[in-house]
Amino acid sequence: MFSLEQTDKDFILSILLGGCLLIVALLQWRKKAHLLQKGIAAEGVVIRMERAGNEEHEYPVIRFLTPENAWITARYELGTTPTGFKEGQAVRVRFEPTDPHQFTVEEDGAGWALLLIGAAGIGILVMGITKYLNT
DSSP, X not given: OOOOOHHHHHHXXXXXXXXXXXXXXXXXXXXXXXXXXXXXXXXXXXXEEEEOTTOSOEEEEEXXXXXXXXXXXXXXXXXXXXXXXXXXXXXXXXEETTEEEEEEETTSSHHHHHHHHHHHHHHHHHHHHHHHHTO
16 A cells, blocks of 8 residues: 655645645736736725625625726625725726626735735745755
């Protein structure tokens, strides 16, 4: 039967965890950058805050008007604890022209969060590789 030593298990875990964190950060960064560059700008307002199930994170529900005079009301995918949004707060969004429900808030602090997630992923990868090579 095939078995792994603990150092091998630790190495695989660090590669998987670090790699996943890095990939998630890069994909979200790419999506946000695309919307900031190519998205249509609109003024919106936070109409309420929502929690998903038993999560501690709160998600702002934002309403904005497209140039075609269509009202879009959608929950923003970035939830935080504590929240950086308040009900009634004006926000500037950029949305995908073909799917206005795909949007980002221009100044939501996500850049720093994604940078930290990516840095954590790289740190875990480097730590795992270094520990594995030194055993």
